Amino acid sequence: MEDFYTIQGEGAHTGRPAYFIRTAGCDVNCWWCDVQESWDESKHPEVKVGDIVKRAKESGAEFAVITGGEPLLHDLDPLTMRLKQEGLQTHIETSGSSPLSGYLDWITLSPKRFKKPLEDIFPYVDELKVVVLKNKDIEWAEKNAAKCPEGTRLLLQPEWDTPSSMDLIVEYVKEHPEWGISLQTHKFLGVR
Numbered sequence: 001m002e003d004f005y006t007i008q009g010e011g012a013h014t015g016r017p018a019y020f021i022r023t024a025g026c027d028v029n030c031w032w033c034d035v036q037e038s039w040d041e042s043k044h045p046e047v048k049v050g051d052i053v054k055r056a057k058e059s060g061a062e063f064a065v066i067t068g069g070e071p072l073l074h075d076l077d078p079l080t081m082r083l084k085q086e087g088l089q090t091h092i093e094t095s096g097s098s099p100l101s102g103y104l105d106w107i108t109l110s111p112k113r114f115k116k117p118l119e120d121i122f123p124y125v126d127e128l129k130v131v132v133l134k135n136k137d138i139e140w141a142e143k144n145a146a147k148c149p150e151g152t153r154l155l156l157q158p159e160w161d162t163p164s165s166m167d168l169i170v171e172y173v174k175e176h177p178e179w180g181i182s183l184q185t186h187k188f189l190g191v192r
C-alpha cells in the first residue's frame, strides 16, 4: 500500500526512526481501524520487493516495520530476507490471524477479538500490544499474555477516540506492574 521513512510511534520501540512498509489487504475488520483504506488489496498496485528494499536501505533506517493491513496475508519470506541481506532488522505488527511467515527480528502481536490469533505465533512473540476500549479488552489481553513466552513486553494501548480507556489502563497497570502503557505518539507528533 505504501512505504515511507518515519518514527515508530507506538510500542516498545517508540521514538526510533524506522522504515514503514504497509501491506495492502486486511480481513480482520476492526471497526475503529484508522487505515480502512488498506482493507481491499485490489485497490492498491503491486510493488516489487526489490524496489521497497532499495528505498528502505537508502533511508538509512536501522529497522523496517512491516505493518498493514494484515501483513501475514502475504508470504513475507522474500521481503524480510532481502531486508536482512541489506542489513535492516525486520519488525512486524500483526493480529496473528494468518499463518506466520518471514525472517523476523521482532514480532509485535496485537490480537483482535474479531479474528483471533492462530496458536502457532505465540512462542515467537516479543511484544504483546492490546488496544483497550473497555474492561473486556483487558480480560482479552490477559488471556493472550498467558500464552506468550516469559519476558514478552506486555503493553496496553488506549483506543485513540475512547478517552475513558486511559483511566482504565492507568489504574490497571498500577495494580499489575508487569504491564506497561503504549501511546500512539505519532499522532501527538503529527507524523504518519
Ligand code: SF4
Pocket: 026, 027, 028, 029, 030, 032, 033, 034, 035, 036, 038, 068, 069, 070, 095, 112
Ligand atoms: S487488524 Fe489492523 S489493519 Fe486490520 S482492521 Fe484491525 S486495525 Fe485495521
